[in-house]
Amino acid sequence: MTGSRLKLSVLGALLAFSGTAALAQPVRVQLPETPNLGEPVRDVQVPDSRGTFSFMLDNDLFAGTDKNYTSGFQFDWRSPSYDPPRWVSAVTGRLSLIFPEGGTPRWGVSFGQNIFTPEDTSRRNPDPRDRPYAGWLFGTLSLASYTATSYGSLELQAGIVGPGALGEQFQNGVHRLRNFDLAEGWSHQLKDEFGLNVMLARQWRWNYETGIEGLQYGFVPSLNASLGNVYTYASAGMMARIGSNLNADFGPPRTRPAQSGSAFFQPEGSGFGWYVFAGVEGRAIARNIFLDGNTWRDGPHVTREPLVADLTVGFAVMYRRARLTASYVARTQEFTTQGGGSQYGSLAVAFRF
Template sequence: MRVIGSLLALSAFLVMLPCSGQETPATAGFLVWENDSRFNTDRYYTNGIQFVSRSTEDDRSALTRRWLGTACRLFGCGDARFLFSQHSLGQLMYTPGDITVAAPQPLDRPWAGLLYVERQWLLLAPDGASITTLTAQAGVTGRLSLAEPAQKLFHRILDRPRPQGWDHQVGNTLAVLVSVERRSAWPGLSGDLVGDVQLRTAGHWRLALGRIMSYAAGGVSVTIGKNLPPVAPAPPGIVNRLGPLDTICLRRWVQCTLVLGAEARGVAYNLFLEGRPWKDDPGVKPRRWVGELSAGLRLDFPGTRGREHGPWFAQLRAIRRSAEFRAPLPVPRHTVASLTLGTDF
């Protein structure tokens, strides 16, 4: 428990670490919105929104470098070079299958929300064949997450059914998380398809520990496009190029990249399903093994480049996730749509 407590304290500490001053950082900004309404549902993981600022300037303070160096000695990224850092602010919402019921629903997914800040550091291996992502996240759950007023306002504006059961949500707590992910190219399953169209296959693993959730995950992704980096898919916001347009789309004003993915996850703890430890929170029995499939399309618009910013991009994804908890009645799989919009500055 002392080790876990130290890691959780480190997460909150890393989020607050100062950066050394840089007057003109090169940044990318984007918005990520995830919602299940595109698939005619309003349940489970029903909404997520994230505002992101990403900097390619290495503005890490000496203290940050020491912490990241310690982590990289553990996870084999000590010789990797800094790629970029990322600052995020976001909110997540979870609800049961029927949001119009005001009474407790002990056999369905609990109401829960999270309001969080997050910092990430991405490091690229010397051969360019792997990217390591170190993440520290800290946030609040319960009424402090503001998920209840946010959902009610959204439903009022769009004239949707009013959510009735937020009085039975997972309670207030400081929720923190630290994680590491390694994404590596698989050259044996990569190559050229037709003409300049390329196929890139990459595998990844991820470890996460915290009061939000603790899990281990592994998966694979396949990317089809042109001018692809060795490790694909590249994170949003770093592939806006200055060169001539070269696209697999049928229209010359847009550049397209297709991404397919699969992931399996072994879950030791999930706050949004089990509630806070030793508290009288609503909760259900989680499934310890969860899988998901995803399909995405990234669209870059080179003609939108301006004097103060790079070209705009949009990224569309659909994520299909297996049942995450057990109940007397069958728990359906769940599908969420994700939209990312952004540009660089």
């Protein structure tokens, strides 16, 4: 073979090799930097090594009233999703009707108190047509599992209704500190009764890009149910949100029986996010001990309305390991002799550890 032929042969081999290598290279498609209007927000579930501790405070003074559901507080702890205990994964993996398939599990505990009073708290003998005095002191064990678009939870709630719930001591203790008039009718509150509720919740999260950088909008429909001697009901609701980092949670946490989002949150990117929200929920109620009265003992009670609706508006702000949420709730009439609906406000702070 001559020198020129050798050079041609080597050149041909190099061209063939380079062509084959070029064909073997992956094809890269440059996505547009600004998402199109209505494009779904993509969410990748990353194991979270941090848990979330939160504190929530409800009070009707935030809405300018002092009656019905008058105050409440709740402490929540939600576990990390990284390397959950085997029993948590076993339960959430088997109950597919409650928990979404392939979801990320978390477990949690809660402790709280709710206080209910009639409209006129100056009477030592309360109006029998008005809501009875009652306190509810409870603890909750919760299991949850979630994907990018779905969330399911199972809660076992147990506690005490009646004097053992310390509603009188807490409410009038705060009133003394703030120099408010005392609620005089607590001697007529519901009797002591052990309370047990099993609560189920299923939510979906649909988030979309607006076409404006960093601004998203979304919807969180929900189905909820409770079975127990304190609350027995079924409900359906819808929440609309607009803001940023909407994949961080499933909406703000709330006190049951109101529609509640996730007590945990997991922000993306810089950790900053915010949104405003508005939601509506309807409940069909078969049992509400705070209106129906004690289960096995005679005592104060009123005639319960079987259908109740909530309208909620508020906002949430997140930055790195902290989240602040505020909401205002307007609730329709809950019993037949009630003079219209009721309102209360709620503040919640959460920290990731």
